Amino acid sequence: MTVEAHDLTKDYKYGFHDKDVSVFRTEKGLSPEVVAAISEHKNEPEWMLEFRLKALEHFRKRPMPSWGADLSGIDFDNIYYYVKPAAEQARSWDDVPESIKNTFDRLGIPEAERKFLAGVSAQYDSEVVYHSIREDLDKLGVIFGDCDTGLREHPELFRKYFATIIPPNDNKFAALNSAVWSGGSFVYVPKGVRVDVPLQAYFRINSDNMGQFERTLIIADEGSYVHYIEGCTAPNYSSDSLHSAVVEIVAHKGAHVRYTTIQNWSDNVYNLVTKRAVAHEDATVEWIDGNLGSKVTMKYPAIYLMGERAHGEILSAAFAGPGQHQDAGAKCIHVAPNTTSNIVSRSISKGTGRTSYRGHIKVLPKAHHVKVNVRCDALLLDEEAQSDTYPYMDIDNPDVSIGHEASVSKVGEDQLFYLRSRGISEQDATALIVNGFFEPFVKELPMEYAVELNRLLALSMEGSVG
Amino acid sequence: MSDNEALLSVSGLHAGIEGKEILHGVDLVVKRGEIHALMGPNGSGKSTLAYALMGHPSYAVSSGSATFDGADLLTLAPEERATRGMFLSFQHPTAIPGVTTVNFLRAAMRAQGKELAARDFLKAVNGEMTELKMDETFRSRYINDGFSGGEKKRAEILQMAMLKPQLAILDEPDSGLDVDALRIVADGVKRAMAASENRMGVLLITHYNRVLEHLRPDVVHVFAGGRIITSGGPEMAHRIEAEGYETLLAEAGVTVEAAPV
Numbered sequence: 001m002t003v004e005a006h007d008l009t010k011d012y013k014y015g016f017h018d019k020d021v022s023v024f025r026t027e028k029g030l031s032p033e034v035v036a037a038i039s040e041h042k043n044e045p046e047w048m049l050e051f052r053l054k055a056l057e058h059f060r061k062r063p064m065p066s067w068g069a070d071l072s073g074i075d076f077d078n079i080y081y082y083v084k085p086a087a088e089q090a091r092s093w094d095d096v097p098e099s100i101k102n103t104f105d106r107l108g109i110p111e112a113e114r115k116f117l118a119g120v121s122a123q124y125d126s127e128v129v130y131h132s133i134r135e136d137l138d139k140l141g142v143i144f145g146d147c148d149t150g151l152r153e154h155p156e157l158f159r160k161y162f163a164t165i166i167p168p169n170d171n172k173f174a175a176l177n178s179a180v181w182s183g184g185s186f187v188y189v190p191k192g193v194r195v196d197v198p199l200q201a202y203f204r205i206n207s208d209n210m211g212q213f214e215r216t217l218i219i220a221d222e223g224s225y226v227h228y229i230e231g232c233t234a235p236n237y238s239s240d241s242l243h244s245a246v247v248e249i250v251a252h253k254g255a256h257v258r259y260t261t262i263q264n265w266s267d268n269v270y271n272l273v274t275k276r277a278v279a280h281e282d283a284t285v286e287w288i289d290g291n292l293g294s295k296v297t298m299k300y301p302a303i304y305l306m307g308e309r310a311h312g313e314i315l316s317a318a319f320a321g322p323g324q325h326q327d328a329g330a331k332c333i334h335v336a337p338n339t340t341s342n343i344v345s346r347s348i349s350k351g352t353g354r355t356s357y358r359g360h361i362k363v364l365p366k367a368h369h370v371k372v373n374v375r376c377d378a379l380l381l382d383e384e385a386q387s388d389t390y391p392y393m394d395i396d397n398p399d400v401s402i403g404h405e406a407s408v409s410k411v412g413e414d415q416l417f418y419l420r421s422r423g424i425s426e427q428d429a430t431a432l433i434v435n436g437f438f439e440p441f442v443k444e445l446p447m448e449y450a451v452e453l454n455r456l457l458a459l460s461m462e463g464s465v466g
Numbered sequence: 467m468s469d470n471e472a473l474l475s476v477s478g479l480h481a482g483i484e485g486k487e488i489l490h491g492v493d494l495v496v497k498r499g500e501i502h503a504l505m506g507p508n509g510s511g512k513s514t515l516a517y518a519l520m521g522h523p524s525y526a527v528s529s530g531s532a533t534f535d536g537a538d539l540l541t542l543a544p545e546e547r548a549t550r551g552m553f554l555s556f557q558h559p560t561a562i563p564g565v566t567t568v569n570f571l572r573a574a575m576r577a578q579g580k581e582l583a584a585r586d587f588l589k590a591v592n593g594e595m596t597e598l599k600m601d602e603t604f605r606s607r608y609i610n611d612g613f614s615g616g617e618k619k620r621a622e623i624l625q626m627a628m629l630k631p632q633l634a635i636l637d638e639p640d641s642g643l644d645v646d647a648l649r650i651v652a653d654g655v656k657r658a659m660a661a662s663e664n665r666m667g668v669l670l671i672t673h674y675n676r677v678l679e680h681l682r683p684d685v686v687h688v689f690a691g692g693r694i695i696t697s698g699g700p701e702m703a704h705r706i707e708a709e710g711y712e713t714l715l716a717e718a719g720v721t722v723e724a725a726p727v
Contacts, residue, residue, distance in 0.1 A: 413524065418560040421520050422574035422625065423548035432573060436564025436608070 014107065015266055017206055017235030018099045022125065024084040028209070029077040032056060035179050038082045042148055042182070045155070055168035055178030062172040068358070069296040069327040074270055079211040079242055081180040083125040089146070090130045100124050107233060109202050119144045121201040125210055126182040137195060143188040144199050147215045150186025157188060161219055165248035165276050165304075173272040173298075177213045177246040184214030184245065189224040189255075198227040198260070198446060203243075205234035205269065211242040218248070220255035220283075227258040229449070233293075234266045240295065241269045249277035251285050253307065258286040262449060264456065265293040267324060273299045281307030281336075288444050289316040291326045292456055300358055302331035305339035305367075312341040317441035320353030320385075321460055329358035329390075330374075334367040334400075345376035346438055349385035350460070358390045361402070368399040378408045379437050381430065431458045472533075473498050473633050473667045474519075479530035481518040487528065488514045490692040496633065499665035501681055503703060505672060506689030507711050512671045513557055515689075516637045520554040521547050535632060549578045551632030551664070555622040555639050557671075561611040567621065570609040571628050578629060594627045598654055615642035623654035630662065635669045640677035652680030675707040688714050695720050 024041060026034045035056050039049040064071055090096045096104070104122050109130075119133035121144070128146035137144070143154060150158045168178035185201045205212050220226055234241060243265060251257045257277065265271055271294040277285040287301035303312035318326035332341035347355035357376045378387035389406050411433055419429035435442070435454050442450045472495045479492040488511045496502050506512055518525045519532065521544035532539040535550060542550070562570065571591065575581050582590060595604060598620045610618055619639055626634050639651050659666050670681060678686075678700065686702035687694045690711065695718045696702075706714065 412560070414560045415562055417520075417522050417544060418556065419562065419574075420544040421548055421554050421556075422570075422629065423545050423578035424573055425545050425577065426543075428573070428577065432565055432570075433562060436562050439564030439608075 014233035015236040021099050022083045022085050023087050025080055026082040052179050055175050058169045059175035068298050069325045081211050083207045084127050085124045086129050096130050117200050118197045119199045123183045123203045125207050128183045140193050141190040145186050147184040147186045166246050166274050173244045174274045177244050181213045181215040184216040187218040189220045189226045191221045192223045194225040198229045200229045203232040205241050208237045209239050214245050216247040219250045220257045222252045223254040225256045229260040231262045234269050236266045243271045245273045247275040251279045251283035253280050254282045256284045260288040263291045267295050269294045271297040275301040278304045279310035282309045284311045286313040291318040291328050296325050298327045300329040300331050304333045306335050308336045308338050310339045314343045316345045317438050318347040318355050320349045320355045322351035325354045327356040331360040334363045334370045337368045340371040343374045348379045349387050350381040354386040356388050360392045362394045363397050363400050365396045368397050370400040373403045375405045380410045474534050476532045481527040483525050488692050492693050496667045498667050500684040501668045503670045503683040503686045504689050510690045511692040512689055516635050553626050553631035553634045555636040557637040559610045559618045562609050563611050566606050567609050568605045594624055616647045627658050632664050633667045637671045675703045678703045
């Protein structure tokens with residue numbers, strides 16, 4: 001493990017931004033005209049325009065959530081809802097516009113692709129600017145593209161699943177996304193196909209006062225396997241940006257979907273994301289969810305266990321530095337008998353940072369022999385740091401086994417002294433304790449991501465103790 | 467360096483925790499290659515001395531001096547003391563969950579500028595673990611996390627062997643060990659001393675004579691009421707064993723209020 005000394009808040013590596021290269025953007029603020037302009041610009045079918053306009057109505061009617069993090073800083077009228085950065089989507093890296101290419105080069109995207117990925121998608125502001133998939137997977141019928149292309153090229157498949165897991169009226173921000181969505185990934189894995197290396201999407205906000213509203217839909221057909229990874233960064237602007245995504249996953253009978261997120265937005269981004277999966281008979285869905293960046297995150301990946309013996313796994317890690325609030329958690333809804341779920345949450349707060357675990361376990365009356373395990377541990381790095389836990393449980397079947405454990409601890413003086421007595425500096429000792437605390441999460445990541453995560457954690461540890 | 471060179475030199479050391487003075491003037495000189503046994507009843511301040519020498523931030527030194535290898539020890543942070551060659555084997559080592567024994571060792575060696583190439587490192591760790599009769603699964607177990615008492619003691623000795631200090635302060639390395647484990651730990655200390663290029667010195671804190679059967683001390687100090695009340699050769703340990711502390715304390719004209727443990 002490498003331990004470096006920088007302050008992430010001062011020295012956010014991805015805080016650079018390029019000059020505005022957009023070729024089209026809607027006016028600031030939200031109106032039916034803006035929504036219609038997005039739809040028209042994308043040349044969408046009529047049903048999608050109607051869907052969007054209806055969603056906008058839901059969004060307007062719906063009050064802001066009265067629970068969770070403080071969202072009063074969001075000024076919906078001061079946001080660009082659609083910014084198109086390039087005229088065409090590139091399939092060859094050489095065809096990506098130079099300045100955008102530079103950005104992703106600095107983020108290491110082409111490098112990552114060469115190393116170990118089955119496919120890459122890179123979204124810059126509202127549109128996916130680059131996209132590729134390994135040829136052999138393409139031939140097997142695996143679809144990996146952006147959602148707009150999915151709508152255009154696979155209209156029936158797309159419409160069959162789109163917004164069926166998260167309807168527009170689900171919550172205020174799902175409604176907002178439904179009204180102005182753009183980009184994101186559309187993934188289909190045919191029956192029995194195992195995609196042996198991960199597919200990756202990279203999301204970058206570049207414009208000031210920008211809202212990014214990508215929409216991701218993953219369908220894993222019977223007996224298939226896919227691992228999807230997303231990463232995200234944004235420049236540090238003085239004004240806030242909004243990221244409000246919707247991710248829907250369908251895991252058919254016996255399918256296995258793993259969805260990994262390393263959220264590293266800059267600390268001026270409101271990150272309000274709805275993620276939900278449906279797991280059918282014998283299917284497994286795993287959310288591996290790491291939240292390091294953003295000003296405010298509200299995100300509670302959910303799994304509906306619809307078929308017998310379906311299994312859900314939600315493993316999350318959150319780090320909240322000064323001024324950050326990570327309100328994250330997990331939901332598992334056990335609809336069918338003999339379903340199991342396992343939730344592990346680890347969070348660290350530093351300075352005025354605050355982490356919240358918000359969980360919901362529901363077992364429906366017919367779901368007998370359900371097994372649930374929840375474990376959440378919080379680590380506070382100093383006196384000011386804050387952590388809270390909101391575990392909700394609705395259990396409507398007596399024949400279940402539920403385990404719940406929670407702990408809050410401080411980095412102990414004894415731990416620090418023990419490490420320091422071995423020659424390790426106080427700062428590196430803290431980083432070591434923090435890395436150790438996140439170990440159950442980190443060991444689930446592909447090697448490259450694990451290294452990157454440890455590095456980011458080390459960066460954010462500067463001056464955290466004493 | 468000559469045989470007479472003092473490795474650790476403590477003079478009139480007063481120290482305490484949370485405003486309560488526990489050490490009331492400790493004088494002690496340890497030379498290279500020597501084993502000093504520090505024996506005394508529970509609550510006499512032996513561990514406080516160990517912590518104060520290693521620089522635990524909760525233990526404040528109010529007066530006195532301490533030099534180590536020529537440097538003023540009391541101005542140094544714990545990590546600087548370690549890097550200069552001090553090592554403390556803890557009576558109750560702390561668990562660091564998620565940090566494997568191997569990663570912990572590597573981080574410590576790197577911090578002290580003693581990093582080895584991966585192959586040499588593994589060879590050294592494996593060799594020492596075999597000597598200490600530690601299962602190879604220890605390498606990937608989280609340091610001290612769920613270790614038994616005996617496993618913790620061996621893990622401390624393993625660290626000492628890898629870090630090759632100039633002075634090892636061993637705070638009750640024998641407590642809770644059965645006969646076999648005690649011999650393994652004592653052999654580990656002897657091995658480290660024999661392998662030491664700068665003739666490691668040892669300050670061995672213990673209640674009991676039995677570890678001294680394996681590690682023959684050059685000097686035995688009787689510690690009570692926060693200071694050394696008398697010192698002698700190995701025979702002192704036998705007297706303590708035979709007569710208990712009370713006679714020695716009475717002889718020295720010291721009455722000690724037993725502090726709560």
